[in-house]
Amino acid sequence: MEAQTPCLRLLAAGSNARGQLANGSDDDSHTFKECRFISCIEGTLPPGALGILQLATGANHTLALLEFGDGRRELWGCGDGRKGQLGPEYVEQLSEFTPISMPLHKTYTSQGYTCCLIAVAWETSYLVLKSPSRPDVVIAMGSNDFGVLGVGTKQATATPAVVSFNHLTIEGRSIDPSELVIESIAAGPRHVVLNVRAVLSNEHMLIGWGLARHGQLGDTKIVNYNRPHIVSLDISPDPVQTYSLGRTTALGSNKKGQLHSMDSWGRVRQVGCTWNGTYLLRDDDENTLLSTGSNAHGQLGLPLGLSNLLLSHDGKLPSLKSFACGSEHVIAAISPSGSSDIEVWGWGWNEHGNLGLDHTG
Numbered sequence: 001m002e003a004q005t006p007c008l009r010l011l012a013a014g015s016n017a018r019g020q021l022a023n024g025s026d027d028d029s030h031t032f033k034e035c036r037f038i039s040c041i042e043g044t045l046p047p048g049a050l051g052i053l054q055l056a057t058g059a060n061h062t063l064a065l066l067e068f069g070d071g072r073r074e075l076w077g078c079g080d081g082r083k084g085q086l087g088p089e090y091v092e093q094l095s096e097f098t099p100i101s102m103p104l105h106k107t108y109t110s111q112g113y114t115c116c117l118i119a120v121a122w123e124t125s126y127l128v129l130k131s132p133s134r135p136d137v138v139i140a141m142g143s144n145d146f147g148v149l150g151v152g153t154k155q156a157t158a159t160p161a162v163v164s165f166n167h168l169t170i171e172g173r174s175i176d177p178s179e180l181v182i183e184s185i186a187a188g189p190r191h192v193v194l195n196v197r198a199v200l201s202n203e204h205m206l207i208g209w210g211l212a213r214h215g216q217l218g219d220t221k222i223v224n225y226n227r228p229h230i231v232s233l234d235i236s237p238d239p240v241q242t243y244s245l246g247r248t249t250a251l252g253s254n255k256k257g258q259l260h261s262m263d264s265w266g267r268v269r270q271v272g273c274t275w276n277g278t279y280l281l282r283d284d285d286e287n288t289l290l291s292t293g294s295n296a297h298g299q300l301g302l303p304l305g306l307s308n309l310l311l312s313h314d315g316k317l318p319s320l321k322s323f324a325c326g327s328e329h330v331i332a333a334i335s336p337s338g339s340s341d342i343e344v345w346g347w348g349w350n351e352h353g354n355l356g357l358d359h360t361g
Contacts, residue, residue, distance in 0.1 A: 013356035018060035019095030020079030030353030056120035085142030147226025148210035206231035214253040258293030272325040299348030
């Protein structure tokens, strides 16, 4: 008998003011509900979809990068599109996941490009396109507050744009953008950072743009960068601190203790940030999760009243596989001892039912 493909489902809970949970409404959901994909059987992914490669969430919109059995990748989105963050075709709101189509994306896919990475800021979306024989391409679309589109101006535009790296220099030497490989992309509410590798030297660098006044791009003297800027990791003026943890680097505001004692820890395999906290998943036998920063809503996974201390869970928890951060809450995938099952655990701010517990307490 032919093996059955497991039925994959996507569920969401929490704030839903602009339909970003894709459950067909714009009401907050205090329990996890199945996300809908337009013109698909309710509770299922689109036909032929093998899974969701990446999921990215902004203030009120969501992007999902889907992979299909024939090798295709498709970008789907839902929620608020009024700033152009869902592309030029959808400028209102979508309460179901819908394929995102735009002429600029089609131009590159016709040249052999594939969307490989996505990221989302507050009201801005980013796509990283790759081709075996051409330079990587970054497309930005949506709000341009604080220059977060990276196009050299803070003026709003409804048209998706390609981010240029032609102006970058190191020690007065121009950088050839065709030699840059984008390894990863991460976005905060109003800024974005790329982890980039130079092909010839095999050296890594961070390139970022957007809001910078808290030191999240390495320098508190600049309010914002409206085009890509090489992030310097050599400065650490108080209250901004920078630490290197092997291949992990943290920088930005430390007003809530969110960078407290970070130089004490290594062997980190995953990093996450809430608005006022930092979380490190260590690559040790217990998969220890470390947390520091504000604990006003219990978002550090510690008793209320404890904060600004880098404390680990005590090792008595089952193995923690991965985690994801919201504004002030955390969701973790945990494997109970002696079981191959995965449980979902959560803690922190629950004002909109973010934790899916059927209440907002």
